[in-house]
Amino acid sequence: MSFGFLGIQMGFALQNANASRILQIFGADVHELSWFWIIAPLMGLIVQPIIGHYSDKTWGRFGRRKPYFLVGAILASIGLVLMPQADMFIAFLPALWVGAGMLMIMDASFNVAMEPFRALVGDNLRTDQRTLGFSVQTALIGFGAVIGSWLPYVLANWFGISNNAAEGAVPPHLILSFVIGALILVLSILVTVLTTKEYSPEELASFETDSESDETAEQENAEEKSSLLDIFEDFKKMPETMRQLSWVQFFSWFGLFGMWVFATPAIAQHIYGLSYTDSSSGDYQDAGDWVGILFGVYNVVSAFYAFALPYIAKKIGRKKTHSVSLIIGGLGMLSIYIMPDKNWLIVSMIGVGIAWASILAMPYAILAGSISSKKMGVYMGIFNFFIVIPQIINALIGGPLVKYAYGNQAIFALMMSGVSFLIAASLVYKVKDVDDVIQS
Secondary structure, X not given: OOOHHHHHHHHHHHHHHHHHHHHHHOOOOHHHHHHHHOHHHHHHHHHHHHHHHHHHHOOEOOEOOHHHHHHHHHHXXXXXXXXXXXXXXXXXXXXXXXXHHHHHHHHHHHHHHHHHHHHHHHHHOOHHHHHHHHHHHHHHHHHHHHHHHHHHHHHHHOOOOOOOOOOOOOOHHHHHHHHHXXXXXXXHHHHHHHHOOOOOHHHXXXXXXXXXXXXXXHHHHHHHOOOOOHHHXXXXXXXXXXXXXXXXXXXXXXXHHHHHHHHHHHHHHHOOXXXXXXXXXXXXXXXXXXXXXXXXXXXXXHHHHHHHHHHHHHHHOHHHHHHHHHHHHHHHHHHHHHOOOHHHHHHHHHHHHHHHHHHHHXXXXXXXXXXXXXXXXXXXXXXXXXXXXXXXXXXXXXHHHHHHHOOOOOHHHHHHHHHHHHHHHHHHHHOOOHHHHHHO
């Protein structure tokens, strides 16, 4: 059911680990990176609630959620192929703007594909299965991200594909990595589309409790006439649990965005002793490849930790599990500043991986219990607001902070990310976990 997430996250990892250095190769300054990255969360803000709304209303011969993530995968694969080759369009437009445009297409398409996958798990699993369901999804996300993150390094160091290129051109090992990622994305999505059964709206209605059925009957006529504008009404009526989780998500994703955007220049400067103006040099590409390895480390840790999450949550509760995981991640991020060389950064990424696994699983497991199946898609889409809004804010202020407050030292952007994780951990305790209350 979740296998397609392996391909989605492989493509997403290639984007996260390499988009900043590709944009730098095309001419972006380090303090401008977050402004180009603002495209990604904006697409999530716009696309996910719309896709959630329409996937809730869709039922046809191809299913309810599957048509959306298949189309999203195909469009994302096009963006993956074209972004690192944006310089081929230089006769028509600057490569930097074409690359930014491909980043927009990729992220919009990833969002089209991801939201219905979240809703699919909520649709198909009982309350007592959801923690495990989202954890399995997280594990597949982790494995896909490891492949995507490590692929450029493997191609350059194991297969001899060059990581050098002329000024303003992307090295061949990155271009090939993105092409491979596009192929695996489409193939993995097809596995889910061809092998997974979806419950019809009638079947889902039969699974609801008596109280849920009564509520559904009262709303049935109104929902038949519902429109896209009802998203705003749904936003106002969001469950209390979602409101409480929104602050946890805000600080979690503010920190993640800072890491994704500034990890390469931060580590190139702080660990390798390079200037961000060296972005086309072989040493800078080596630093970028090592960031890919580090991102792979945190993802492989998250993949294995995801299997432990259901058991830990059963022992100490989902809220405490999430809080402790975020604390470990925050300390891991802060430790980057004191690490003596690149190899020690692996220890830092182990902590980040623990937080990442929990961020991908625990909030959704907590949230799903407070949402009716009739609204699972749209509320999963609305929940994405609290993922993309902090990223948009970081995108707007992150670059100026690096330039004016941090003196172009991107390492302090990573320190801010660590502090954000710790704030998120403290806010988890204010969340009401409906399923925990029911089960107790």
